[in-house]
Amino acid sequence: MIGSAQAGTGAPFAPPADLAPLSPAYDPWDPIRSLQAYGKHALTSVEFTVTHLCNMRCEHCAVGDSLTMAEAEALPIELMLRRLDEVEHLETISLTGGEPTFSMNTVNRVLIPLLKYARSRGIRTQLNSNVTLDYGRYELIAPHLDVMHISFNYTEAEDFHRIGFARTGREVGAVAAGRMYERMMDNARRLADGGLFVSAESMINYRTHGKMKEIHRLVGEMGCSRHEVHPMYPSSFASGLPVITKRQMLEAVEELLDARRRDMWMLFGTLPFYACGDDPLERRLLGRLAAEPNVTVRNDPDGRNRVNVNLFSGDVYVTDFAAVPPFGNVKTERLDDVFDRWQAHPMQRGLNCHCPAAGCCGPNLLVTDMYYKDVDFTRRSAIV
Numbered sequence: 045m046i047g048s049a050q051a052g053t054g055a056p057f058a059p060p061a062d063l064a065p066l067s068p069a070y071d072p073w074d075p076i077r078s079l080q081a082y083g084k085h086a087l088t089s090v091e092f093t094v095t096h097l098c099n100m101r102c103e104h105c106a107v108g109d110s111l112t113m114a115e116a117e118a119l120p121i122e123l124m125l126r127r128l129d130e131v132e133h134l135e136t137i138s139l140t141g142g143e144p145t146f147s148m149n150t151v152n153r154v155l156i157p158l159l160k161y162a163r164s165r166g167i168r169t170q171l172n173s174n175v176t177l178d179y180g181r182y183e184l185i186a187p188h189l190d191v192m193h194i195s196f197n198y199t200e201a202e203d204f205h206r207i208g209f210a211r212t213g214r215e216v217g218a219v220a221a222g223r224m225y226e227r228m229m230d231n232a233r234r235l236a237d238g239g240l241f242v243s244a245e246s247m248i249n250y251r252t253h254g255k256m257k258e259i260h261r262l263v264g265e266m267g268c269s270r271h272e273v274h275p276m277y278p279s280s281f282a283s284g285l286p287v288i289t290k291r292q293m294l295e296a297v298e299e300l301l302d303a304r305r306r307d308m309w310m311l312f313g314t315l316p317f318y319a320c321g322d323d324p325l326e327r328r329l330l331g332r333l334a335a336e337p338n339v340t341v342r343n344d345p346d347g348r349n350r351v352n353v354n355l356f357s358g359d360v361y362v363t364d365f366a367a368v369p370p371f372g373n374v375k376t377e378r379l380d381d382v383f384d385r386w387q388a389h390p391m392q393r394g395l396n397c398h399c400p401a402a403g404c405c406g407p408n409l410l411v412t413d414m415y416y417k418d419v420d421f422t423r424r425s426a427i428v
């Protein structure tokens with residue numbers, strides 16, 4: 045496999061040798077694993093929103109509306125650690141923003157303590173970053189981290205300039221954006237060379253669906269261990285962007301599978317295709333995805349095995365679907381209790397299907413809202 049995120053290699057950012065390597069056979073973020081282990085959905089994954097600050101304003105940003113120019117005081121880290129201690133089946137933690145490394149205060153007082161806590165318990169971690177800032181801050185984090193997750197939707201600096209600053213409300217020069225683009229690629233390469241598992245996520249959308257092969261090639265050149273591919277769903281900043289058809293998405297995935305590097309893990313997520321669907325072409329694609337070596341389709345953690353905690357308000361969200369407001373608050377409640385309440389909610393129960401033969405535990409709310417408004421998935425089953 046490309047990338048050098050192999051345990052025990054002696055590289056500075058390689059994970060400890062006693063941790064199971066992340067691989068197509070071991071993806072602890074996939075809710076199908078906990079569903080199989082416990083016979084029902086269980087909270088195994090906690091995501092923290094650690095900042096609303098960001099140096100970019102990407103046109104597709106799923107949390108764009110919540111980005112700010114100044115930040116309130118975060119809740120005490122001790123409260124977060126206590127709430128994590130209480131989660132009975134905790135396996136993974138994700139840290140997201142904004143750009144989580146935007147402020148060194150966040151790096152030192154939030155990210156590093158949370159990552160050290162996770163490592164001490166053998167809990168696997170992911171940081172969602174644009175890696176466009178100085179390498180020094182990523183170098184501080186990398187020894188404690190399992191997955192550096194970056195967004196990569198570009199074939200050249202001009203794409204990055206056009207997409208990454210679309211919503212700044214001020215002019216960002218092409219030269220400055222070009223320097224950031226080079227630094228992002230250089231940072232990703234250096235982290236991967238140091239043994240860190242770098243996973244680049246690309247969106248299939250109206251801009252990228254014809255360019256996925258070239259984007260994939262650059263992801264490989266950066267030394268990433270994994271290329272993660274999701275369709276773009278129209279929420280927040282993306283809500284006004286043109287939408288592509290399911291057929292265009294299917295073609296983009298087929299093309300990628302034809303052209304992909306066989307030595308790099310490809311992870312697809314939130315695809316709007318299901319084994320219970322009527323379209324034989326879509327079912328054929330699912331069969332191909334299941335049969336290809338080094339390719340996985342991850343069930344969506346949101347609302348399945350994961351909650352999101354806002355580090356400032358303490359609010360707990362069960363999904364990023366706008367129609368579901370915060371479901372509880374860490375100041376007053378255990379996370380397992382909030383999660384149990386969500387499991388009983390009609391909105392969750394309506395999508396709570398599971399077809400073991402297809403390794404599928406149903407669509408998420410964004411996908412159903414966009415493509416399957418009138419479909420009752422609890423009455424369907426996989427055609428395998």
Ligand code: SF4
Nearest residue numbers: 320397399404406424
């Ligand atoms: S689990 Fe749900 S969405 Fe997946 S194939 Fe079965 S019925 Fe369809």
